[in-house]
Amino acid sequence: MKPSPLHWTAPASLDEALTELARVGDEGKVLAGGQSLLPLLNMRLAAPAYLVDINRLAELAYVRADDSGVRVGALARHAAVERDAGAYAVQPLLRQALRLVAHPVIRNRGTTVGSIAHADPSGEMTAVLALTGGTVHVASAACRRDVAAADFFSGPLESSLAYGELAEAATFPAFTPGSGSTFVEVARRHGDYAVCGLAAVVTLADGVVASARAAYVSVAPTPLVLDLTDAVRGADPATADWAAAGELAGGVVDPEADIHATADYRRHLVRVLTARALAEAAGRTGKSTTAAA
Amino acid sequence: MTEELHEVRLVVNGVPREAHVPARRLLSDVLRHDLRLTGTHVGCEHGVCGACTVLLDGEPVRSCLLLAVTAGGHEVTTVEGLGTPEDMHPVQRAFRECHGLQCGFCTPGFLTTIAAYLEDHPEPTEAEAREAISGNLCRCTGYQNIVASVLRAAEITRELSAGGRPIGRPPADKSEDES
Numbered sequence: 001m002k003p004s005p006l007h008w009t010a011p012a013s014l015d016e017a018l019t020e021l022a023r024v025g026d027e028g029k030v031l032a033g034g035q036s037l038l039p040l041l042n043m044r045l046a047a048p049a050y051l052v053d054i055n056r057l058a059e060l061a062y063v064r065a066d067d068s069g070v071r072v073g074a075l076a077r078h079a080a081v082e083r084d085a086g087a088y089a090v091q092p093l094l095r096q097a098l099r100l101v102a103h104p105v106i107r108n109r110g111t112t113v114g115s116i117a118h119a120d121p122s123g124e125m126t127a128v129l130a131l132t133g134g135t136v137h138v139a140s141a142a143c144r145r146d147v148a149a150a151d152f153f154s155g156p157l158e159s160s161l162a163y164g165e166l167a168e169a170a171t172f173p174a175f176t177p178g179s180g181s182t183f184v185e186v187a188r189r190h191g192d193y194a195v196c197g198l199a200a201v202v203t204l205a206d207g208v209v210a211s212a213r214a215a216y217v218s219v220a221p222t223p224l225v226l227d228l229t230d231a232v233r234g235a236d237p238a239t240a241d242w243a244a245a246g247e248l249a250g251g252v253v254d255p256e257a258d259i260h261a262t263a264d265y266r267r268h269l270v271r272v273l274t275a276r277a278l279a280e281a282a283g284r285t286g287k288s289t290t291a292a293a
Numbered sequence: 294m295t296e297e298l299h300e301v302r303l304v305v306n307g308v309p310r311e312a313h314v315p316a317r318r319l320l321s322d323v324l325r326h327d328l329r330l331t332g333t334h335v336g337c338e339h340g341v342c343g344a345c346t347v348l349l350d351g352e353p354v355r356s357c358l359l360l361a362v363t364a365g366g367h368e369v370t371t372v373e374g375l376g377t378p379e380d381m382h383p384v385q386r387a388f389r390e391c392h393g394l395q396c397g398f399c400t401p402g403f404l405t406t407i408a409a410y411l412e413d414h415p416e417p418t419e420a421e422a423r424e425a426i427s428g429n430l431c432r433c434t435g436y437q438n439i440v441a442s443v444l445r446a447a448e449i450t451r452e453l454s455a456g457g458r459p460i461g462r463p464p465a466d467k468s469e470d471e472s
Contacts, residue, residue: 001338005296008316008362031363038358039339042319051316055363079352103428105346105353105406190427 003041010053014139017054018166022141024050026163031055032074035102035110036118060168065090069132069173074114074166078107091132091172092284093199097124097183103191116152117167119159122193122218124183126153130223131181131199131215132172139168153222178210179203180284184277185217186269188260194218195261196269200277202237204285209235212245212278219255219266226252228274237282246275301365305330306374312361320364321345321356324371332372332401336430343429346402347371353409372401375408383449384408384442393442395433403429407443416447 008031011017021028029048031037032055040046054060060073065086072081081087082098094112101107101115101124115125116136129136129149136147138161152159161167175181185197196218203211209232216224231245255266296315303310305328312327319338324330324347336342338357345356348370356369376382384407387393394400403426410425411417417425422443423436431439 002319002322003317003360005315006317007297008299008360010362031360034358034360034363035340035355038319038360041317042338042357051360053360053363103343104410104425105343105355105428106340106358108349108352109354109358190424 001042003038004044004047006041006047006049006051008051008053010056012056014057014059014166014168017052017057018139018141018164020050020052021166022164024052028052028163030114030117030166032114033077033110035106036115036120054166063087067174069134069171070094071169071171072112073169074111076112078110078112078115079104081112082107090174093128093132093175093181093183093201094172096181097128097199100124100183100185100187100191100194100197106191113167113170116170117159117161119153119155119157119222121156121221121223122197124185124194124197124199124217126223127197127199127215127217128172128183129170130225131201131213132175134170134172136167137169137171138165140165144168149223150225156221175201176203178205178285180281180286182277182280182284184273184280186273196255196266196273198270198273198277200274200281202278202282202285204237204282207236209233209237209240209282212282214249214274214277216249216253216270219253219270224253228278232278237285240279240282242275242278242282243271245278246271246273249274299362299365301361303361303364303366304368306370314361316360316362318361319357320347320359320361320369323361324356324369330371330373334398334401336398336402341430342399342402343406344399344402346405346429348405348409351409351412353406370405372404375404382408383453384411384446386449387442387446388439391438391442391445393434393438399429399431399433403431403439407446411443411447411450415450417443419444 027049031051031053061075062073063084064071070087070091088095115123134149136152138145181201183199185194187194198214198216200214212228228245231248232240250271253270255263257263298313301312321335324333334344336344340355340358347356376385422440
């Protein structure tokens with residue numbers, strides 16, 4: 001239950017960090033908040049020879065919000081993103097999801113970009129990035145590139161990040177005006193990994209449902225985005241048949257069984273939670289988050 | 294392999310300390326083994342149980358999920374820094390009054406977590422008190438008396454408000470529920 005021997009460096013600048021990451025290549029791992037990586041090291045499920053510790057890169061500890069969306073730097077802790085009033089006003093789904101990420105003490109250290117780079121299929125923030133159509137900003141000593149959420153996740157704990165690359169920041173675009181969102185999940189214990197969870201967004205136009213979409217965690221190898229508009233298009237949000245949208249989603253997902261839940265139970269949760277989440281999201285379409293924040 | 298040693302300087306409970314440790318040594322182990330501060334307990338060593346919770350610059354964190362070298366240059370408050378038997382922290386007093394502990398193994402993590410929580414939330418409801426301790430496991434009490442202790446600690450802190458003990462946490466950025 002202790003990490004195996006490793007070499008550690010704590011670069012003082014982003015350029016220095018990228019040089020070090022290029023040098024250590026496939027033997028290196030980035031250490032940010034460490035709330036997923038340290039358990040892996042302690043249990044020796046991972047044993048990188050080199051850790052590049054980015055905790056001194058204060059330049060990456062930012063949360064910036066403007067009308068178009070929220071950009072979060074690699075060292076912004078979950079707690080900072082969760083509390084940021086500007087970020088909540090522009091993209092409320094961030095705070096809605098972060099409240100379900102582990103426990104407050106873990107959120108004091110864990111970073112939002114780090115949990116996206118970790119690419120755990122039960123990680124709430126992967127679904128937030130996917131549903132908002134976000135972007136991961138990737139840096140290496142050689143170049144910079146932006147990766148769309150749809151291209152970022154390649155499998156459980158696998159992303160399109162290459163050795164030597166650092167997920168420097170992530171951008172979460174705002175939803176279109178007239179949208180409401182929520183994040184709901186069922187876990188064995190509060191704060192634990194979700195057995196099934198989803199981020200949902202409903203958009204109204206002229207008072208009726210124009211779009212209903214959801215992104216799921218813990219039911220697929222990567223965050224699964226479904227457009228469920230067909231079940232509720234044009235409906236009055238107060239009387240829409242959200243259960244039909246849940247049925248639609250339940251018919252599409254193909255979850256796996258594990259010791260926590262059977263595949264059938266997960267599919268059942270997809271149906272029930274989808275209906276619940278969409279109704280809740282629809283109830284928030286009229287509310288200005290700025291006023292509530 | 295002979296491991297490279299790093300010099301780690303920390304301010305622990307207000308006292309500058311240093312240790313020469315391999316990069317892989319956890320903060321929890323530096324506190325207990327190198328600095329002989331055995332009040333911080335180690336349960337699961339993967340961030341689940343909360344027994345090892347300490348305050349890093351006033352914020353509660355899991356010391357088993359933090360390399361000591363990463364914590365270098367920062368301030369750490371352990372349970373030893375909360376109070377003494379003669380001058381207990383309000384949370385420690387509340388635990389004694391409310392029988393908030395039995396075997397005591399999990400207690401240091403609860404005390405640090407609750408002390409920091411009450412700095413931000415001086416008047417929690419019972420439901421909020423439960424939420425505040427949801428990341429800490431206790432196998433003895435069934436939590437009822439710990440919840441009572443959180444509420445009692447808030448009460449004691451209010452009673453002592455003039456003489457409350459600051460533990461280095463900056464004022465919270467207020468954020469309200471959207472509902």
